[in-house]
Amino acid sequence: MTADADTLTIDIDGWEGPLDLLLALARTQKVDLRELSILKLVEQYLAFVDQAQALKLEVAADYLVMAAWLAYLKSALLLPRDPEQEPDPEELALRLQLRLERLSAMREAGARLMARDRLGRDIFVRVAPEGLRTIRKAAWQADLYDLIAAYGRVNARTRPVMHIVANRPVMTLETALERLGDMLGLAPDWRMLQAFLPPGAEGGYRRSALASSFVAALELARLGRAELRQEAPFAPLYLRPPA
Amino acid sequence: MTDAFTRAVEAVLFAADAPLSIEAIRAHAGEGDVRAALAEIAAHHQGRGIELVRRGDRWHFQTAADLAHLLRRDREEPRKLSRAGVETLAIIAYHEPVTRAEIEAIRGVQISKGTLDVLMEAGWVRPAGRREVPGRPLTYATTPEFLVHFNLASRRDLPGIDDLRAAGLLDPVDLAIERVEVAKDDEDA
Amino acid sequence: MTDAFTRAVEAVLFAADAPLSIEAIRAHAGEGDVRAALAEIAAHHQGRGIELVRRGDRWHFQTAADLAHLLRRDREEPRKLSRAGVETLAIIAYHEPVTRAEIEAIRGVQISKGTLDVLMEAGWVRPAGRREVPGRPLTYATTPEFLVHFNLASRRDLPGIDDLRAAGLLDPVDLAIERVEVAKDDEDA
Numbered sequence: 001m002t003a004d005a006d007t008l009t010i011d012i013d014g015w016e017g018p019l020d021l022l023l024a025l026a027r028t029q030k031v032d033l034r035e036l037s038i039l040k041l042v043e044q045y046l047a048f049v050d051q052a053q054a055l056k057l058e059v060a061a062d063y064l065v066m067a068a069w070l071a072y073l074k075s076a077l078l079l080p081r082d083p084e085q086e087p088d089p090e091e092l093a094l095r096l097q098l099r100l101e102r103l104s105a106m107r108e109a110g111a112r113l114m115a116r117d118r119l120g121r122d123i124f125v126r127v128a129p130e131g132l133r134t135i136r137k138a139a140w141q142a143d144l145y146d147l148i149a150a151y152g153r154v155n156a157r158t159r160p161v162m163h164i165v166a167n168r169p170v171m172t173l174e175t176a177l178e179r180l181g182d183m184l185g186l187a188p189d190w191r192m193l194q195a196f197l198p199p200g201a202e203g204g205y206r207r208s209a210l211a212s213s214f215v216a217a218l219e220l221a222r223l224g225r226a227e228l229r230q231e232a233p234f235a236p237l238y239l240r241p242p243a
Numbered sequence: 244m245t246d247a248f249t250r251a252v253e254a255v256l257f258a259a260d261a262p263l264s265i266e267a268i269r270a271h272a273g274e275g276d277v278r279a280a281l282a283e284i285a286a287h288h289q290g291r292g293i294e295l296v297r298r299g300d301r302w303h304f305q306t307a308a309d310l311a312h313l314l315r316r317d318r319e320e321p322r323k324l325s326r327a328g329v330e331t332l333a334i335i336a337y338h339e340p341v342t343r344a345e346i347e348a349i350r351g352v353q354i355s356k357g358t359l360d361v362l363m364e365a366g367w368v369r370p371a372g373r374r375e376v377p378g379r380p381l382t383y384a385t386t387p388e389f390l391v392h393f394n395l396a397s398r399r400d401l402p403g404i405d406d407l408r409a410a411g412l413l414d415p416v417d418l419a420i421e422r423v424e425v426a427k428d429d430e431d432a
Numbered sequence: 433m434t435d436a437f438t439r440a441v442e443a444v445l446f447a448a449d450a451p452l453s454i455e456a457i458r459a460h461a462g463e464g465d466v467r468a469a470l471a472e473i474a475a476h477h478q479g480r481g482i483e484l485v486r487r488g489d490r491w492h493f494q495t496a497a498d499l500a501h502l503l504r505r506d507r508e509e510p511r512k513l514s515r516a517g518v519e520t521l522a523i524i525a526y527h528e529p530v531t532r533a534e535i536e537a538i539r540g541v542q543i544s545k546g547t548l549d550v551l552m553e554a555g556w557v558r559p560a561g562r563r564e565v566p567g568r569p570l571t572y573a574t575t576p577e578f579l580v581h582f583n584l585a586s587r588r589d590l591p592g593i594d595d596l597r598a599a600g601l602l603d604p605v606d607l608a609i610e611r612v613e614v615a616k617d618d619e620d621a
Binding site for chain 3: 245249250251252253254255256257258270271272273284287290291292293304306307310313314
Binding site: 016017018019020062091094095098099101102103105106107108109110111112113114116117118119120121122123124125126129130131132134 | 255257258259260263267270271303304305306307308311314315324326327329330332333334336337349350351352391392393394395401402403404407410412416419420423
């Protein structure tokens with residue numbers, strides 16, 4: 001960057017946005033940013049953009065937006081003060097100055113940071129330290145209950161298994177044959193199979209009695225000692241002695 | 244002869260391949276007054292070619308910074324950052340945690356896609372949670388490696404940070420404007 | 433304050449990636465009495481956690497040799513013994529000395545190679561000589577640590593079959609499910 005008092009060499013690619021360009025222009029005023037003449041800065045910026053356009057350089061849109069805003073700021077600053085005007089042009093100028101101060105502060109801080117003694121350039125650590133290692137070891141756990149329960153389990157698993165069938169109340173086929181044979185002779189009418197079951201029979205015993213009585217009914221019919229009647233599949237089954 | 248625990252702490256720090264926290268030191272060196280041992284070790288190496296330094300809440304040995312002129316291996320920067328990269332890193336370091344929008348507000352220009360990536364790849368910057376405002380923007384902060392790389396004991400050692408804070412230059416513009424107006428009002432009153 | 437040359441030698445040695453000869457040290461640290469500097473540095477670190485050592489005609493820093501054990505930290509992590517492990521251990525405890533084939537016959541399932549290794553690593557089981565039968569198979573038995581861990585005065589303190597039955601531990605639970613689980617367990621082990 002070569003600078004006479006107010007002019008800069010045109011190189012639009014070199015700037016990191018309009019604020020960066022403004023900061024570079026402000027530096028040419030060679031004053032503390034707090035003493036900056038905003039009006040003068042606006043003139044510098046507008047002149048710069050005009051010159052760039054006169055040289056038919058591409059000027060990015062955000063530089064033009066900034067130029068338009070600065071032109072507005074300039075007119076607001078030059079016009080007689082209207083106390084009702086919002087936003088206050090003095091405040092707009094102050095904002096611009098504060099933003100430039102902040103960018104400038106960070107730019108300086110970045111430069112000072114980069115100039116510090118840096119690891120691998122100015123300060124060094126060991127190239128190949130032994131390193132610290134953590135070896136994970138399993139602490140196996142089991143308690144006495146686990147142990148004896150496991151032994152019980154093994155024993156139970158491998159012990160010969162004996163199957164015991166529980167003694168359940170059933171009506172054998174012989175009993176059913178005898179009952180049905182006796183009961184059929186007592187009345188000549190059609191009666192449902194269920195009517196031949198022992199009164200009060202319940203649960204498993206009743207199912208057993210029903211199954212045995214059904215098989216007994218078939219057997220009696222085969223021997224010609226009973227007649228069977230059923231209206232439809234799954235309809236009630238009726239019995240009577242042969243006519 | 245140094246006591247056994249101090250020797251152990253010194254050996255562990257020397258062998259470590261990264262700065263160690265007090266807890267990590269204790270995990271290897273065993274029970275003992277780690278802080279006292281660190282103080283003794285730091286004193287023993289004071290003014291010599293190797294120094295014990297604190298980086299955030301971690302400790303490590305490094306060559307003395309003032310010997311840089313003897314040891315400097317080349318003039319090249321270890322990692323050449325673009326101007327945008329340097330400014331973004333400075334803004335994060337001095338303002339952390341800070342959102343992308345806040346970085347852009349200070350620089351007056353959008354951050355190009357690669358800038359934050361480069362800083363994170365270097366291990367100097369990390370995402371630091373979301374800010375609880377509408378949009379929940381992600382914030383960024385520096386890492387322990389940042390302190391190590393730039394030879395900083397803590398963020399308080401960032402060059403000029405106290406002056407910048409005192410001058411209000413780390414506050415957002417809006418806040419600064421308010422302060423100016425309050426001051427003006429006081430003058431008027 | 434150590435003299436500047438000694439400090440430089442110390443820093444150069446610290447940052448080197450291999451032991452350095454006197455000439456190599458001089459090439460980095462500049463002109464000076466390297467031997468005197470080395471002597472001073474060795475004396476300064478004498479009996480501490482870091483040592484300057486000579487390897488042939490080269491010098492380097494290392495962690496004090498007697499503290500090398502600190503660099504490796506063993507951390508015990510509690511781990512539950514697998515079902516196959518507990519069962520195998522139980523069979524050994526009740527039947528020792530017992531061969532692998534006998535264990536398998538009692539369990540009704542093969543044992544994977546890792547199961548006995550784990551029990552020996554835990555320190556509960558040891559090889560207990562060979563049985564004088566064809567093939568001379570190795571037998572296994574429990575260790576004194578086994579008794580300590582399970583808080584038993586002797587193996588006779590283990591409950592007998594009748595005790596187990598009385599405690600309901602021999603109830604034939606659903607054996608089909610049991611077998612499936614055992615098979616799965618062994619695949620995992």
